[in-house]
Amino acid sequence: MSGRDNMLVGRAFMARVPPQPSDALMHYDLAISKHLNSEDLYYFRSEAHYELGQFSEALGDLEKCLEFRENHQKYMLFKAAIQYEMGDLNAAYQTYYSISELHDKQIPFFMLAVISLEGEKYYKAQEWIDENMLRFEPGKDFWRMTAEQQVELEWHVWKNYEKAQKTQDALLSYFPNNAEYLKNRLGLYRAQGLDSLGIWAENDLYIRYKNNNLPLDYYKKGSIKVAEYVRNSGVIEDYLTFRPALFENIKYARFYISESGAIVGKHWAGLREHPLDSTKKIWDFHRGDLRYAMTASDTSYLGFTALFDAPDSMLLGYDDFFILNTDTVAKDSAEISTPEILKEVPAEPEIKPFEGLPIKEPMEVPEHGKAQDSTSIRRE
DSSP, X not given: OOHHHHHHHHHHHHHSSSOOHHHHHHHHHHHHHTTOOOHHHHHHHHHHHHHTTOHHHHHHHHHHHHHHSTTOHHHHHHHHHHXXXXXXXXXXXXXXXXXXXXXXXXXXHHHXXXXXXXXXXXXXXXXXXXXXXXXXXXXXXXXXXXXXHHHHIIIIISOOHHHHHHHHHHHHHHOTTOHHXXXXXXXXXXXXXXXXXXXXXXXXXXXXXXXXXXXXXXXXXXXXEEEEEEETTEEEEEEEXXXXXGTTTOSEEEEEEETTSOEEEEEEEEEEEOSSOTTOEEEEEEETTEEEEEEOSOOSHHHHHHHHHSOGGGOEEHHHHHHHTOOSSOXXXXXXXXXXXXXXXXXXXXXXXXXXXXXXXXXXXXXXXXXOOHHHHHHO
16 A cells, blocks of 8 residues: 555545544554655644644644645644644734735634733734724624624723724624623613613513523523623622512522622512502512612612612611501401491499398387286286
């Protein structure tokens, strides 16, 4: 079998499903040992090395390919991709930059922005992203991915909410039903303090949920992030629960997330019926281990956030609130059809002292007459 035959057999092993790179590599090595000197052979062997996770060996074969054809686009793109996967961002950046100078391809320009972001070189990333937004055709894949980069960078790094909002709106003009884009729009409205637009965007998401127009993951989780605020010690994230009755009556929940990404606190609130007026609601507010109740003048997200600004004097313990707002004397009007009328009770007769006790009749006293002679008595 010739070296070229070994190369073809190696290709056959790589064409299988799944590929068999170990067998292919054995035949490629045999072909090279038979002095087959071909750039295709070295490229094929670099693919086998890559499949086996042998990145350094794959790069060595690509360098041999570049000796045959210097700056060849296919070899350089594969080389840059391997360097990036190895985590060698500087080398990958230099290779992609060289390709961008030599060839008019979209991949290297996009990857230059990606590597700059991952290396936290945000000024350079912003330059590449702004240029790529003009370079790529709107609505196409690379433009879409670049616009996502711009939203993330301007929102979370530079805090330029207006610019991020403009780009997010542009994305929605091409992809109006993308749930992540809709969620980002809502979050940016809230970050800018645009309360009316925030309520509108939240209601839009809720309607889409009811009409089954959101991805399945949102139905499994049952909630969606509706706000995000960056603080010195971390991030605050607020979530809306679509069906509170299924989740312990939680309508809104606030999570406190540290810089390391750990959840360090959770507060939540739900709505319940007012004990004295069924047309009103109260906030059942859980702040850590404490539970409060407060009349809900606003049952929207704004009412939820107002709970955190309310002074302690306005927050009553949950049980205390119900004790103070429950009339224990009043009865439900549905249970009483006519007013209750007290029946007249006859007055008891007055009881006099000694009344009812038996009294003996007085003894009769004989009338006074003449005194009888004792002798006459004896005669009788």
